[in-house]
Amino acid sequence: MPKLVDHEKKKKHIAEATWRVIVEQGMERVTVRNIAKEAGISLGSLRHYFSTQEELLSYSMNLVKDKVTARIMKIATQQLPLKEKALKMLLELVPTDKESMAEAEVWFTFIAYTRHKEQFDANQDGVFLGIQQLMQYLQQYNLLKTDIDLELETERLYAVIDGLALHAMLNPKRVNRDLAEKILVHHLEQICQV
Amino acid sequence: MPKLVDHEKKKKHIAEATWRVIVEQGMERVTVRNIAKEAGISLGSLRHYFSTQEELLSYSMNLVKDKVTARIMKIATQQLPLKEKALKMLLELVPTDKESMAEAEVWFTFIAYTRHKEQFDANQDGVFLGIQQLMQYLQQYNLLKTDIDLELETERLYAVIDGLALHAMLNPKRVNRDLAEKILVHHLEQICQV
DNA sequence: GTTTTATTAATACAACTGTATTATAAAATT
DNA sequence: AATTTTATAATACAGTTGTATTAATAAAAC
Structure with missing residues (x-):
């Protein structure tokens, strides 16, 4: 069976990378590539957890709340x-x-x-x-x-x-x-x- | 001699178009093409008044102030x-x-x-x-x-x-x-x- | 009417965007 | 050890971005 990764943990890790990009670079630098880089993962890996940008942003915002x-x-x-x-x-x-x-x-x-x-x-x-x-x-x-x-x-x-x-x-x-x-x-x- | 256009008036017209784009579509839709379209002018025409985007934004913001x-x-x-x-x-x-x-x-x-x-x-x-x-x-x-x-x-x-x-x-x-x-x-x- | 210059339009270009596809690597069960 | 499922990576693609370049058009002074 598969390599098992704590999904929720990884999603939080990515969300936190999103926050950092927002704080340090501003919203117009919030791109999937920038966030993947900040999170230290590849673009494909990020997409594995968030299939659209909207999904990622929505998750990141709710996590702050x-x-x-x-x-x-x-x-x-x-x-x-x-x-x-x-x-x-x-x-x-x-x-x-x-x-x-x-x-x-x-x-x-x-x-x-x-x-x-x-x-x-x-x-x-x-x-x-x-x-x-x-x-x-x-x-x-x-x-x-x-x-x-x-x-x-x-x-x-x-x-x-x-x-x-x-x-x-x-x-x-x-x-x-x-x-x-x-x-x-x-x-x-x-x-x-x- | 050349066709004479009130420069400041035209710049204000473009700045007002910029405001409309911000209010109606948000900052991420603030592109030179969008603004030119909203102002009813061509891209080249807009660039004639503002040679960079930064210049346009700076002007538009100061005008609000x-x-x-x-x-x-x-x-x-x-x-x-x-x-x-x-x-x-x-x-x-x-x-x-x-x-x-x-x-x-x-x-x-x-x-x-x-x-x-x-x-x-x-x-x-x-x-x-x-x-x-x-x-x-x-x-x-x-x-x-x-x-x-x-x-x-x-x-x-x-x-x-x-x-x-x-x-x-x-x-x-x-x-x-x-x-x-x-x-x-x-x-x-x-x-x-x- | 010709000349001069401001203005506009059209097109081009490299960089970047979100998303999709495909291939590879890794780990748990058999 | 072989198989199966998931995680990751690499690459591709069409669309958009800011900016640059070019040619066409407009209007005013002579």
């Missing part, structure tokens, strides 16, 4: 004061180290790329739904100020998060972890009860 | 109460009609594209500098609350603006002009004196 989701969920299941937990979860969405910055870069690049491809179900609203849920949760536990407009504050927080994420990615020197944390702590203080 | 800057400056020179003026200027940065949404799309696309090309001087910090100046201005005229951290609030406002801009672009139905205005009014109320 899964990684981020896993990190958030890990925090969500921790035993922590709710406000502290909320802060940690939100901070996880602002890229402040090499790994999460690469993820953010891949994420934004894909968003821009898939906007004009209806074959991808962009699924760009995961973060919004998460923040919406978080805000509802905070309100249910009476942690929010009573006079706030929940829908408005959800959108505002969502804007702060994605804006910070974008700026941390584009200008990591100016928008570092310290600043992001200070801003989020301050913002949460403004919408939460004392 | 100029358009947005002009709109903001027009508001800046209006005779208006300062807080009202600030709101109008900030709202101008959140795309809520077809034209400004196209501009935002072009802008974000270019940012993603030029990140990996050092031959473009990305010049992405224009908005940040503008908001920084606006905040300093508000403080000088004693319109800001006295106990705020100026640097922090500048970064937060900048994040809200770019986050809103991104969301308005990606989900114009949910993040429309009404919502953007409500959020900005509310945000300014929180950092301004009563």
Whole structure:
């Protein structure tokens, strides 16, 4: 019987090579040949795991989403004061180290790329739904100020998060972890009860 | 002597065709042939105005920047109460009609594209500098609350603006002009004196 | 009307693209 | 050790890319 290779492992290896190409060279250098080279395999070998480019891109993007989701969920299941937990979860969405910055870069690049491809179900609203849920949760536990407009504050927080994420990615020197944390702590203080 | 064509006008016409290709088809369809077709001219004709693709892209991007800057400056020179003026200027940065949404799309696309090309001087910090100046201005005229951290609030406002801009672009139905205005009014109320 | 030059169109070229096909190498079962 | 199944590699192909070259066309000044 055949030489047996861990399929899922190899696919992840190729997806990671795809990320590296995106981060280091940009989306227009994302070619099957470039990715195969970055992954250290031949073109035919890559095609053995992904028969079309669309399939490869879709897989690579979903893997980023899964990684981020896993990190958030890990925090969500921790035993922590709710406000502290909320802060940690939100901070996880602002890229402040090499790994999460690469993820953010891949994420934004894909968003821009898939906007004009209806074959991808962009699924760009995961973060919004998460923040919406978080805000509802905070309100249910009476942690929010009573006079706030929940829908408005959800959108505002969502804007702060994605804006910070974008700026941390584009200008990591100016928008570092310290600043992001200070801003989020301050913002949460403004919408939460004392 | 020769046939005389308004060079700058024609270049703008081509740049606008470039924008349309970006907005409707995405960056990976931005080819000299596609753009020439969209502009209704021949490939050779396009090359007569832009001898390289890089030149064309650089020009098209700068034109977007100029358009947005002009709109903001027009508001800046209006005779208006300062807080009202600030709101109008900030709202101008959140795309809520077809034209400004196209501009935002072009802008974000270019940012993603030029990140990996050092031959473009990305010049992405224009908005940040503008908001920084606006905040300093508000403080000088004693319109800001006295106990705020100026640097922090500048970064937060900048994040809200770019986050809103991104969301308005990606989900114009949910993040429309009404919502953007409500959020900005509310945000300014929180950092301004009563 | 001729001349001069800007502008346009057409074609060519090498490099690169995604995908397809074919052949070789390797490993597990018999 | 022989066989069978899978993994990898090599090569091919049609289409597209940016750029270059060439010839044709347009318009304005004399």
